[in-house]
Amino acid sequence: MARSHVTTTVNGDEYEFLCDAEQTLLDVLRDELFLTGTKEGCATGDCGACSVMLDGRLVCACLVLGVEAAGKLIETIEGLAHGDELHPLQQKFLEHNGAQCGICTPGTLIAAKALLAVNPDPSETEIRYWLAGNLCRCTGYDKIIRAVMAAAEEMREGRS
């Protein structure tokens, strides 16, 4: 059967691709569009490494089909920095050593950005619950939480 022809928008740019019905959005991002910043961890929706925004909602790209991306707005880690200027979350992850092996980092950053969009001043508990779907086997989470809190503070100051 013919592959589906899909047009979608990723980080503000329009992309076209062909995909099989079984292919996930994660497969498409990595293997068809070569946007390899989004990582595969478990591929079953448990680890959050492939977190992306789909029409403004935080989702696991492994649990979305590529064909479902037609006409949607997708945001991935590649869209976080502006040129050489890192997003405050990325900067604070560097400063607080929030990234170690790095596999969970893109998904965690996308999830953290989604949190700060709805809650610019989250408590530590709120951050921990929001990021419960992003597993990290290196940091013990504490550095990630500190980094998100620091970034949130900086972003609040930047707004005021």
Place this chain on the structure above:
Amino acid sequence: MDEMRYEAPETLDAAVALLAGADGDARILAGGTDVLVLLHSDMIEPGLLVDIKKIPELTSIAVEAGGFRVGAAVSAMELVEHDAFSKAWPGVIEGVKLIGSIQIMGRATMGGNLCNASPAADSVPALIAAGAIGTIVGPEGRRDVPVEDIATAPGETSLGKGEILVSFLFPPRPPHSGDAYRRFTPRTEMDIAVVGVGISLSLDDGGTCQAARVVLGAVAERALLVEAAAAALIGTPLDEAALERLAAAASAACRPIDDKRGTKEFRIKVAGVLARRAAQDALERARGN
């Protein structure tokens, strides 16, 4: 294996025709948080996948007959963000919020949670306790069934070939009504219920319980609507004696399995404890409105 075909019809009629006319296994794709995992682990090999999210009836929330009609494919997050629904049914929302991570809630649906038919599904006990009616459309037309009659056993439902669960109708709330969902898990997040209890109740102006529905999850092959547990509350002010009878009736209704998450004995005991706590939560909410 033959290649799988993907279809995303925009009407119910078209979706029913696709499913009813399929040779071999055809599956419905709503949030995909269960079906895509099964698909990619080769536990299912459907020839056809019908995405129902482009059908307006499946994805809308509307006020109807003084209550709410919620599309079966509305995402958990969208339901949680619906202020009026959340205010009317905080217990349903407590269950929906436990379906999974934020990522999973962005996709997972209440219809999928019910039709995946896990006995431990977190949104199901409160959904049944609410007295919601499921609207099902299929080749023979439309039928409305109480939600407790949809999931029948692990992975099994009463839906026939070509039938789609379209929406849930939540009844209007009388004054002094409240609902609640409590579950036990070893972890506070990202875990599967060892026991879950959903309770919905209404009080009269004097504080006496007029109506109650008590539902247990993860203690049988499907969620159990326990009339004896509700009877322990009705006609009482939910005093200590009534809560004691409720706990005993809830425990007595359990027929759980032993597994790595909990023993039979533990589940039976905890069902009673959680029933009591859920009743107290529901009571507090009922008194507040």
